[in-house]
Amino acid sequence: MRDLFYDLVRRNGMAVCIYLMLAVSIWVFLLIILPQLTMLDYSFRFNLPPAKIGGPEDVYTLEQYRYFFQGSGASDGINTLDIGILFKTLLSAVFVTIFDLIICYPVAFVLAKSSTGAKARLLVLALIVPYWINEILRAFAFRILFGATGVINETGMGIGLWDTPIDFIREDVALYAGLAYAYILLMIFPLYNAIESLDRNQIEAARDMGANWWQVHAKVVIPYAKPGIASGMTMVFMLTSGALAAPQILGGPSNLWFTQLVYQWFNSGGNWPRGSAYAMVLLIVCIALVLLVMRLFKVSIGEIRQ
């Protein structure tokens, strides 16, 4: 650690070094760790009116977490509604992640191995340009697209595929499409980076030795790109399960995303401690799930960093 510091000073000078240390410290402590700690602290408190905060009733409690598991009813009840929403959110996020992987892998492969120079840059630009548009605007655009009189229903009925408009919003098709679209770049770029560094000769060697296209991918490209796949999937999963705008705008009326519950407790419910507890539950479950899957597929965090 000390050597690292001296090395940094020697290479960049003291001023740059102090700036770097300060910037990183402020970022990590002030903007990440401190708010999360406050949130953690909140989640272990009662929801008290301002006058009672700091008073004798302001003690630590597991009440908010108990509520998540047992609800407001009898002490032996189970809060099936909220737990159900959490599971549905996680399941949907997994589905969106896998869907993104299936869409992005071919794109990343073509981008990394088949296109060169100017063509590749143009493709990357085409991928990035839609993200210059605000996330909420994009979600509303999807709502219009999938609406009862939207382009998709009009076209489908126009060419006679179905007769009455399909309610894509209620069926959550619009939500899945919107979420899959929202984080597609976070899947493509890690995949692209991983595949791009694969020696082309490896693919040709596998071909030459009798592998068909499916085997080339299954036995050579995918094992090599595994860290990139893990990194892309982690990012898409974490962001999807934590998404709020898309579920708010595109979600069906009967379906809640877990983040919407958190939002409700903070906002209309006015119960910050409970909102904090719910947010903590989501965070911990997501991290646990990611670590479990990484262990299952034998990927280490060190590999993902590449």
Next chain:
Amino acid sequence: MALTFSGVVSSMTKEISLEHVWVEFGEFTAVHKANLNIAGGEFFSFLGPSGCGKTTLLRCISGFQEPTRGKVRIGGEDMKGVGPNKRPTALIFQNLALFPLRSVADNIAFPLEVRGVDKKTRRKRADELLELIALPGQGDKKVSELSGGQKQRVAIARALAVEPDILLLDEPLSALDLKLRQHMRTELRAIQKQVGLTFIYITHDQGEALTMSDRIAVMNKGKIEQIGDGRSIYDHPTTSFVASFVGENNVLDGTVLSNDGKVMQIDAGMGTPFTVESHPAGGPALAPGDACHLFIRPEALRVSRDDSSVNQFETNFVTEEFEGNMRHIMMNTNGKDLKLSLINDGTNAIDANSPVKLDFAPELGIALKPGELASA
């Protein structure tokens, strides 16, 4: 290396023929009407400078490149539309392209794995091949734990795993150091003799081509300049490019004075005209008055013992490179540089301060139509 190789020797070695093969990339012609037959069991080399089209030709045979025009036949069958995974060829890449995430045995068994061979049989075959390449019991090692020469041999074993008819090698020795390269030449030749497969070898190193090959095709700018065994390519080049690319050569611009079909008189501006044999390999005939390139190899020049030898001329000493067994001496006559290579056997004293008389035998001078010379 223990060469006990069971079951691989293919009784059906297949002939390869290229019929008027052209490969064009847009405006650029990479291969210019290649026409040749390679016999089953032959060690055949394509020799040429980088960018001469030899790798493109190899990719045509392996199936990674479709010829723009012409046919590639293997064992008489037209290979058009047959993918690289369906051809009886195995390619060894310049960088070997071993799979870094697989063990040595899993690398060797890869061709079997993709053909659905069960794990036990694969392992047995991998162990057999490891025995052949003198790396017994090293199947569980990682590829990164092997030395350069060992990786080389693993790549060969992997290519041989499914008993191909033809092994294609794309400059496989270029990444090795000199000593190992020379050792691997002998080994490759020995493996080829042992397994009896057709080897097609791509190289820009004439030493490799000359020492290993049954026959060599010398290529330049997409064209095959000459096909022949090492001796005929070296001793009887038919084009200026081959004469200047293969081995070292002194080249003099000359004019043909006479040609009676057996010997030619050539004025090369070195005083008396030179007498050389008319081309024995039947290269393009030169008529009196034609301009020509006269090639004399550095080792063909000798210091004259007396004044009556044919093709005698006077030169002046410029400088000497001493290589131990050989002495390479730069001489100059009438502004033309000549290189002279002599065995360091204590004879041939060269006086640096007075003119030296040199000569060469008429059969060792090669007169060819002026053409493109290989750049040094």
